[in-house]
Amino acid sequence: MTTYQITTELTTNKKQKMTVDQLGFGQIFTDHMFVMDYTAGQGWHDARIIPYQPLSLDPSAMVFHYGQTVFEGLKAFVTAENEVLLFRPDRNFKRLNASNDRLCIPTIDEELALEALKQLVIVDREWIPNAPGTSLYIRPFIIATEPYLGVSPSKKYQFIIIMSPVGSYYKEGINPVKILVEQHYVRAVVGGTGEAKTGGNYASSLKGQELASKEGYSQTLWLDGKENRYVEEVGSMNIFFKINGKVITPALNGSILSGITRDSMIQVLKSKNIPVEERQIAFEEVLEAAKAGTLEEAFGTGTAAVISPIGEFKWQDEKIIVNNGEIGEVTQTLYETLTGIQNGTIEDAFGWTIKL
Missing domain, CATH: 3.20.10.10 (D-amino Acid Aminotransferase, subunit A, domain 2)
Incomplete structure (x- = not known):
């Protein structure tokens, strides 16, 4: 069985949790995020879980100018027995790689991505809401980070996973x-x-x-x-x-x-x-x-x-x-x-x- 090297840096400044009635969709984010870098000639490297924080990008980073970016969306749930379930995450990473291929972004190791996701969810497990209709929304995404103004595939990327406790997507809920x-x-x-x-x-x-x-x-x-x-x-x-x-x-x-x-x-x-x-x-x-x-x-x-x-x-x-x-x-x-x-x-x- 492959062992993946993912380092973890825990936050020293935890955020205040929101109550269930304060949960919207995609407005509140957990304490940590996963980041991994890609460099041409080196491949994907430096997989890490770190405190949730702003990104530092050069103004000429190619994602801003040529739109080389892909993303996914999936969820984690807490059962009545207090167990955590992920729903079909393997399909999300398979689809992410299909999107990568179309956008000329290097593919990721899907098993590594799944292991990183599992570890990140475990680190921020207390953020998963357990009220009916709620869940932990998970957003993996990849952006082109090479500082270069030229229409060609980037030579540098970041693969990032962020998470957000959410309520219903529509204010109507399950109503039509x-x-x-x-x-x-x-x-x-x-x-x-x-x-x-x-x-x-x-x-x-x-x-x-x-x-x-x-x-x-x-x-x-x-x-x-x-x-x-x-x-x-x-x-x-x-x-x-x-x-x-x-x-x-x-x-x-x-x-x-x-x-x-x-x-x-x-x-x-x-x-x-x-x-x-x-x-x-x-x-x-x-x-x-x-x-x-x-x-x-x-x-x-x-x-x-x-x-x-x-x-x-x-x-x-x-x-x-x-x-x-x-x-x-x-x-x-x-x-x-x-x-x-x-x-x-x-x-x-x-x-x-x-x-x-």
């Missing part, structure tokens, strides 16, 4: 959200970076999100960048529709993020013998189903929100109400099953959780 279908802007195109988890994808989605917020909607539903017809994903989630008894989600086509929660939901659906299909779906088909009364449910999935039922779409000047604006039976079942596996109240028949 409202989604605006974007008609003008596009998020990504096939052949671009849509399937990579990189900051630029999210920066390009901000204008749509801004417009949606102005109209009172929680998120934007993005359509394909070529014909502006086919459903792709919501700003921070993959999307599913239940039409006439069958659950449909857009097939991964190179411009849609391969969501780990998406994959988990598909497996749960199959295990419960609920028909599920991955294919191209035009929003007109969703609209027609709504008019025919066969659009039964819609929901988004992602690490941050887990699952968000959708109660309304706005398409052009038309409002489409889904299931009377209420959470559907399948959506509720999926939420209870996945969160139950994550927090240890339901047996993990899939082998997804890792116990620390």
